[in-house]
Amino acid sequence: MTTALHHAVAAAIAAALPPDAGLDADAVAEGLARPPDAAKGDLAFPCFKLSKTLRKAPPQIAADLAGALGGVPLFTDVQAAGAYVNVRLDLGRAAAIVLPEIAAGSPGAAPARTERVMVEYSQPNTHKAFHVGHMRNLCLGDALVRLLRADGYEVIAANYLGDVGAHIAKCLWWYLDVLTPEQRQPPATARGEWLGELYSAASNRLDDLEDAAKSKDPDAVAALAAARARTTEILQKLEARDPELTRIWFETRAWSLADFDEIYAWCGVVFDRVFYESEVDEAGLALVEQYLAKGVFVQSEGAVGIVNDEVKHMPFFMLRKRDGTSLYATKDLALARLKFEEHRIDRSIYVVDARQSDHFRHVFLTLAKMGFAQAARCEHVPYEMVELPSGPMATRRGNVILFRALRERMTAHLLEKYLEKYRGEWSDAEIERCAHTLALGAIKYGMLSRDVNQKIVFDLEAWLELEGNTGPYLQYSTARAGSILRKCEEAGIAAAAVDATPEALTALLGALEHPEERELVLAIDGLRPAAAQAAAGLRPSVLCAYLHELAKSNNRFVNAKHCKVLQSEGDVQRARVLLVTAAHAALRWGLARLGMDAPVRM
RNA sequence: GCGCCCGUAGCUCAGUUGGAUAGAGCGUCGGCCUUCUAAGCCGAAUGUCGCAGGUUCGAUUCCUGCCGGGCGCGCCA
Numbered sequence: 023m024t025t026a027l028h029h030a031v032a033a034a035i036a037a038a039l040p041p042d043a044g045l046d047a048d049a050v051a052e053g054l055a056r057p058p059d060a061a062k063g064d065l066a067f068p069c070f071k072l073s074k075t076l077r078k079a080p081p082q083i084a085a086d087l088a089g090a091l092g093g094v095p096l097f098t099d100v101q102a103a104g105a106y107v108n109v110r111l112d113l114g115r116a117a118a119i120v121l122p123e124i125a126a127g128s129p130g131a132a133p134a135r136t137e138r139v140m141v142e143y144s145q146p147n148t149h150k151a152f153h154v155g156h157m158r159n160l161c162l163g164d165a166l167v168r169l170l171r172a173d174g175y176e177v178i179a180a181n182y183l184g185d186v187g188a189h190i191a192k193c194l195w196w197y198l199d200v201l202t203p204e205q206r207q208p209p210a211t212a213r214g215e216w217l218g219e220l221y222s223a224a225s226n227r228l229d230d231l232e233d234a235a236k237s238k239d240p241d242a243v244a245a246l247a248a249a250r251a252r253t254t255e256i257l258q259k260l261e262a263r264d265p266e267l268t269r270i271w272f273e274t275r276a277w278s279l280a281d282f283d284e285i286y287a288w289c290g291v292v293f294d295r296v297f298y299e300s301e302v303d304e305a306g307l308a309l310v311e312q313y314l315a316k317g318v319f320v321q322s323e324g325a326v327g328i329v330n331d332e333v334k335h336m337p338f339f340m341l342r343k344r345d346g347t348s349l350y351a352t353k354d355l356a357l358a359r360l361k362f363e364e365h366r367i368d369r370s371i372y373v374v375d376a377r378q379s380d381h382f383r384h385v386f387l388t389l390a391k392m393g394f395a396q397a398a399r400c401e402h403v404p405y406e407m408v409e410l411p412s413g414p415m416a417t418r419r420g421n422v423i424l425f426r427a428l429r430e431r432m433t434a435h436l437l438e439k440y441l442e443k444y445r446g447e448w449s450d451a452e453i454e455r456c457a458h459t460l461a462l463g464a465i466k467y468g469m470l471s472r473d474v475n476q477k478i479v480f481d482l483e484a485w486l487e488l489e490g491n492t493g494p495y496l497q498y499s500t501a502r503a504g505s506i507l508r509k510c511e512e513a514g515i516a517a518a519a520v521d522a523t524p525e526a527l528t529a530l531l532g533a534l535e536h537p538e539e540r541e542l543v544l545a546i547d548g549l550r551p552a553a554a555q556a557a558a559g560l561r562p563s564v565l566c567a568y569l570h571e572l573a574k575s576n577n578r579f580v581n582a583k584h585c586k587v588l589q590s591e592g593d594v595q596r597a598r599v600l601l602v603t604a605a606h607a608a609l610r611w612g613l614a615r616l617g618m619d620a621p622v623r624m
Numbered sequence: 625g626c627g628c629c630c631g632u633a634g635c636u637c638a639g640u641u642g643g644a645u646a647g648a649g650c651g652u653c654g655g656c657c658u659u660c661u662a663a664g665c666c667g668a669a670u671g672u673c674g675c676a677g678g679u680u681c682g683a684u685u686c687c688u689g690c691c692g693g694g695c696g697c698g699c700c701a
Binding site: 052057058059062066070073079080103104105106147187188189322323324333335336338339340342343344349350351375376377380404406407440460471472473475476477484487489490491492494495497498499501505506507508509510555559563564570571574577578580581582586587588589602623624 | 625626627628629630636637640641643644645646649650660661662663664665666681682694695696697698699700701
């Protein structure tokens with residue numbers, strides 16, 4: 023991914039290279055880098071790779087090249103330094119290339135693509151609580167959807183709800199057998215969370231009974247057997263679509279779905295298609311039957327599976343239990359087929375934590391052996407877990423922060439520490455909206471800024487500090503730039519016209535001269551490449567790191583006493599307004615790819 | 625035991641086609657609010673890049689073997 027600026031620089035360098043160098047402008051552009059120290063120049067071209075074709079030492083090539091670049095208008099200075107050629111850009115010309123596009127709202131054109139991609143993420147279980155651990159997946163999947171769309175793909179955002187299985191049976195066991203009819207009345211709000219408490223209670227009770235039964239306590243052994251018999255009965259009735267249990271299942275499931283809808287709305291996440299496990303379990307078993315008959319799947323100890331020798335440490339992949347019921351894996355096969363057939367997708371992405379890497383390797387190998395060509399374009403995006411300072415999240419130990427508590431504690435803290443001072447000056451609605459935007463930004467950036475293969479320790483207190491490399495820092499930087507633009511508008515100060523001729527724009531932007539202005543122009547130029555790299559690698563953290571750099575450049579410019587916009591005049595002022603417009607747009611565009619917004623003021 | 629991931633400043637982490645003196649945030653110390661929001665800006669200090677080999681003109685980056693930590697390993701999801 024190269025930018026218009028890099029291409030212009032590379033074209034000049036390529037033209038100055040000896041004909042036998044064998045590098046065209048695109049190849050040169052790929053090699054361009056930032057010098058380690060801004061004092062050396064704006065861009066650097068390393069000459070190591072030319073030493074073979076030119077049969078000269080890299081420093082000699084660099085010296086020759088620097089000499090040949092004397093008359094290029096885009097460069098105000100060219101220096102050979104060891105194997106590198108460092109160029110200083112004419113800031114007016116560079117800014118005229120970089121700023122207009124992004125100031126107009128888009129950081130260059132996305133690649134033209136025809137592929138249709140599905141990103142499956144979130145996948146919460148109904149009848150269970152939604153907590154901070156689920157937020158990493160949600161933030162990651164949503165950011166990938168946005169990044170891939172920005173990178174030219176047609177993307178279908180898909181959710182896959184776990185609405186069948188043992189956890190439902192445990193929850194309904196508690197609901198039906200343990201709760202009294204009066205207790206069975208759900209609260210007015212957060213009914214899904216309430217169901218989660220029931221599930222949790224049931225799960226804890228079963229664990230306790232299991233522990234007690236190990237010590238051969240006859241009462242415990244009997245109680246455990248009874249509880250297991252009952253949950254099994256519920257599960258079997260559910261699978262047999264028993265009318266009464268199905269009605270209860272449907273009613274309670276709706277409570278969880280209502281909670282999820284509220285969570286997604288608060289997070290600004292929209293799904294194009296929601297799959298349910300309940301719509302693929304039967305189809306999965308039918309597939310197992312079909313491919314068992316074909317000899318692709320085999321029987322083993324009464325169960326059915328497939329032998330994938332490619333996975334040496336665990337070749338057998340079970341697809342049907344001995345009792346004939348389905349597994350997660352069974353449903354994944356039917357779900358994959360549904361995705362292929364219903365949406366004609368070319369590429370299928372699964373955002374699921376890293377513990378399931380082996381599982382998805384098996385799923386994709388199995389799909390390939392079943393004859394699905396799309397299996398080659400199925401990708402698992404693994405990520406590491408979220409923990410709390412007190413250790414891994416465990417419902418049983420009460421070591422968990424539920425979504426609602428997370429939201430309430432963050433907004434309350436933001437109001438108390440930062441926003442209450444605006445009470446009266448701003449409307450209550452704006453203060454509330456601002457708290458929402460900042461809390462969401464803090465969570466999303468926190469979940470996305472770390473590489474997917476790093477564990478995250480979610481320390482609510484630390485995340486609420488909102489200092490340093492955080493979402494609110496980026497939002498603050500954006501709000502500062504926006505504030506300048508607002509004041510310019512109020513004062514009737516206009517930016518340099520982005521549709522002026524390149525010559526006029528170059529001349530006007532030549533008024534930019536300070537290091538802070540130069541640094542900001544160069545930083546803005548990095549937006550599209552950073553977004554493209556994040557999309558290509560399915561790694562939003564790449565864009566996070568870039569945006570943090572951009573925000574720092576923006577803050578240095580805004581903070582510099584000699585770069586004030588309102589105190590300047592004439593061409594300098596018009597050039598600076600365009601620069602701020604572009605920086606503001608770049609920050610907003612980048613944040614939007616992460617699913618983040620910035621408040622107008624904060 | 626086998627497989628995957630991690631190991632870089634006191635702490636948390638960037639550093640992906642191998643390239644200049646290894647960077648950032650937090651914390652510590654010291655500056656900057658009569659000039660566009662101090663949730664900010666500037667400066668200082670801090671490294672056997674887990675260890676040992678190998679490939680290379682050049683390795684934090686690639687390969688091999690160790691050490692330390694996390695996770696996974698047929699009837700859960």
